[in-house]
Amino acid sequence: MSIADKSSKLQDTPTGQTLQQLFAEVVFNIPLNKLFHYSVPPDLRELLTPGMRVKAPFGNKVITGFCVGLTTIPSVYKTKDLMGILDAFPLADETMLRITKWLSSYYCCGWGEAIHAVIPPVVRRGAKEKIDIFVTCGKPLTAFEKETILQSKKRAIKQAKVMEFLFNQAQNTEIRAKELMKATGGTMSMLRQLERENLLQLEERQADAVNAQKGGAPVQHLALSEEQQAAFTLIKEKLAEPSQGIILLHGITGSGKTELYLQTIAKLLEQGRKALFLVPEISLTSQSIQRIKERFNNVAVLHSHLQGAFHHAQWKDIKEGRVDVVVGARSSIFAPLKDVGLIILDEEHENTYKQENSPRYNARDIAILRATYENAMVILGTATPSLESYYEAEKGNYTKIVLSKRIGTLQLPQVEIVDMLEEVRKKRGYHVVSQRLEYYMKQALSRREQVILFLNRRGFTPYIHCKRCGFVLKCHRCDIPLTFHKKLNIVLCHYCHAEAIPPESCPDCMANYINYRGFGTEKIEEVIAKKFPGYNILRMDSDSMRSHGSHEKALKAFGEGEFQILLGTQMIAKGLDFPNVTLVGVISADTMLNLPDFRAGERTFQLISQVAGRTGRGQKGGRVIVQSFNPRHYSITYAAAHDYEGFAKKELEYRRPLNYPPFGRMARIIFRGASEKNTEEKASVIAGKLKEIAKESNNQLQILGPSPAPVMKINNLFRWHLLLKAKDHQRIHDALLCVADTLKPTKGVQSLVDVDPYMML
Ligand SMILES: [Zn+2]
Ligand SMILES: [Zn+2]
Incomplete structure (x- = not known):
């Protein structure tokens, strides 16, 4: 007698047939890696599939769990009945169940927690699908007819306004009713009235979640350089192989990685498969996202700020196969896309791919796992590979493709390191802008070129202390010095966001020796404004870029030359491509270097390389000035020499004896x-x-x-x-x-x- 025979129970169905009893394996959103078994009542067994949510008794409550499997052998003798099923179709498919199971084991969290984390809240809540009303103008009218309608005595002013607005649109343009009402002050009943008069048409339908370009052919691919072509040939060969593996695409800034991604996606779509494109942060990569949308139809961009109904509709579009390319940040690795043939991680070294709350996964590792399950290719693209990926490629586990030249005749910018200690001696005191940087700024600005200044610290001054007793002003809830924000006139904790009024005297000894030390972007802005009057400065950090869409707006204005100087935090380190920027200044290369973290050197190297890559992208060339108190640190010198290999070898040498990743x-x-x-x-x-x-x-x-x-x-x-x-x-x-x-x-x-x-x- 087998185990199955011994422990399975029999159940009578209404038709009198005897069926083996079925048990659901259920996990809950709790930090416990345990399966619970429930018996599935006869009326539910036809409906239940793993991946659906169920209602189940738990202790003396009824709670929601995920069914992750069905079995005829329960783990306990006495099981309770499931009380209901919440979904008509599984929220997590088989691949997602496998991935979340791995996730819970590897990252030490509950399986239920992992599933909970990968299903967007709107989907779990089941937000209603959004219906929009679209307005189009009625039949074409002559100018005279239009005039008559607008002048008609019985026409209310607001109605006339609505019609005037519509007349001013191009023929056949459709406008969301909501927008029309907002612009004109009209109401829905007014629109219905105008519809009855045959002056406009209303259509109710589901808002499109997908970027399906109606009309207008997608933009053509660009011609590839010799180096890109060789890389593309290799990628195509790999795509044709049964097991496609992982490609580390190490391309210097400006070498045309994005074009390679796009053409690889096109190749893959020809095969009828789909692609996932991950970027470190959606709002910081608007330039590349624009290119993807121009190139392909059926692109879904997963924004974190997406509204409920829209997000839900988009999720369904992806799940039901109406989307070919999903673009998004970290969590998009869990997008319910079917038949994924390619996963691209752009800027694979970025730490935003690591989630900092449970489950603390790294999207790079999940991408590789998902690709194995779905037999897909992974492309890890970067100008500065993470040491982990570099080492895997060195060992031959990844295929390495190198793009070592910039597109066309463009050269990498010349990087000059300024020793700030020397500067302090020369100028008898500390100045945030060195003589060299000031000199080159003047030159660039006088030639009507643009300048980017980078500082990885926001606020005005990060350190407030008493010169008499040494007291340092810290957050009373956190062990962190408070940062002074001058414009808001507050001191702010960057950890818990507590704020207070800046003290005028020392809170400890009452002396009037309070000193504001150090500098953040806000202070640099003030210094630069004084040194360079008459030039417009754009500051981009999380203080100045709070509202949604402010990035795009700011960058557009900079691109159009409205500002001559762009100053910002890591927010501006990535992806920007402005040919008129001929000078980049790194105000302090030391902010990362001094962190108590074994990756401090790697992060410093990455940051300088990325920031340096923002210049020399046009025919005018480019120059980078790096200011540092550690001018001979290898992270800085190798970055200045654009020597990734040199840096990687040195860094690995340091980590190997200490067993730090990638060795341990x-x-x-x-x-x-x-x-x-x-x-x-x-x-x-x-x-x-x-x-x-x-x-x-x-x-x-x-x-x-x-x-x-x-x-x-x-x-x-x-x-x-x-x-x-x-x-x-x-x-x-x-x-x-x-x-x-x-x-x-x-x-x-x-x-x-x-x-x-x-x-x-
Ligand atoms: Zn004091
Ligand atoms: Zn705090």
Whole structure:
């Protein structure tokens, strides 16, 4: 007798047939990696498919869970009945169930949590599909007829306004009723009245979620350079192979990676398959998104600010096969696109691909996993490969394609490093703009060219202290110095967003020696405005670019020459392509370098390379000035020499003996709680247990810490952390499993597990 025979139960159907009883495997949105079994009542068994949400009794409540499988063998003897099914079709298909299962195991979270995280909230809520009303002008009219309608005595002023608005549109233009009413002050009943008079037509239909270009052929592909052509040939060969693998496309800035992406997508669509295109941040990549939309029909761009109904409609369009190309940020890797043949990650090294709350996944790893399940090709594109991807390519696991030349005759800009220590000596004091930078700015501006200045720090001054007693003004909820924002006249915590009025005297010793030190973008703006009167400065940081669409607007204005100087944070480091920018100034290359993070050097190199890439994109050439107090640090010197290989070799040399990624794997556990003592205690207990395990592992597993996190307190919660480091992930995984039970919250202390962490603060 087999196990199945022994434990399965029999059930009578209404027709008298005897069926084997069916059980649903259900997971819930809780931090627990456990399957629960429920019996499926006869009236539900025809309807239930894995991937659907179900209502199930849990404790003494009824809650929503996800059905992840069906079985005839329950794990427990007594099972409760499912109470209902919430969906008509599965929200997660088989691939998504596999991916989320892997996710929960790898990143140590519940399977239910993982599914919950990959289904957009609007879909879970089931937002109504949006119906819009579109207005078109009635029959064509002569100018005289129009005039008569507008002048008619019985016509109300607002009605005339509506008609005038419509007459001013091009023939056959359709306008959303909502927009028309907003522009003219008309009402819906007024529009209906005009429709009855046959002066306009109203049509109700679902708003299109997809960029289906009605009329107008897509823009033609550009001619490829010799280097691009060779790369494209190789990609096409790979696409034709049964297993397509992973391509690391290492192309310097301006080498035409985007054109290669686009032509590869076109090739793939010819095969009847679909493509996922991931970008680090939608709002920062409007230029490339525009190119994708011009090139293809049926493109869905997943914005995070999408409104409920629209987002839901778009999700359905993707799921039901009406979309060929999905463009989006990190979470788009879970888009319900079917038959994915290609996943592109542009700027694969960016840390925005890593999610910083549970599940703390990296979209790059999910892309590779999804591609394996769907037999798709992955292209990781970047000018500065992450050391992880570079190392995989070196080992031969990825195919490396290099684009080493800029398109046409364009050259990489010349980069000059300015030693700020020397500058301080020369000028007897610290000036945020060095003589060299000022000199080249004057030159560029006098030639009517444009300048980009980069500083990775917003606000006016990041540090307020008392010169008498040494007191530093910190957020009372976080262990972080407050930043002074001059325009708003507040001091602001960049962690918890608490704000206060700037003190005039020292809150500690009452002396009038309060000193505002350091500089952020706001202060640079003031300095530059004084030095360069008569030039328009555009500042782009998260303070000045709050409203939706402000990026696009600002960049458009800069592109049209309305501003001569663009000043900003990392927001302007990526993707911008303005031929008239001939000078880039990096105000401080040191902001990243001094972070307590083993990736500090890599981030510095990436940032300088990316920012430098914003110039020399036209025939006028380009120049970059990098200001630093560490002018001889290899991250800076290699970036200045445009030498990625040199940097990578040096950086790997540093990481290898320390077993840092890519040689080893890491996980970080953060403990946080309102009581400092309890937090420290919990960290010590877990560290103790892990160290026991490490001892048995023969030094294959290392435990670093516990210690207070570099940012010791955020939002009134104290923070401790520890690191697990090992040659391979499995060892870390096993150790985490061993302590999983003790990681549950106790005495108000939470523990957060971050596998392959990016944030070390
Ligand atoms: Zn003081
Ligand atoms: Zn704070």
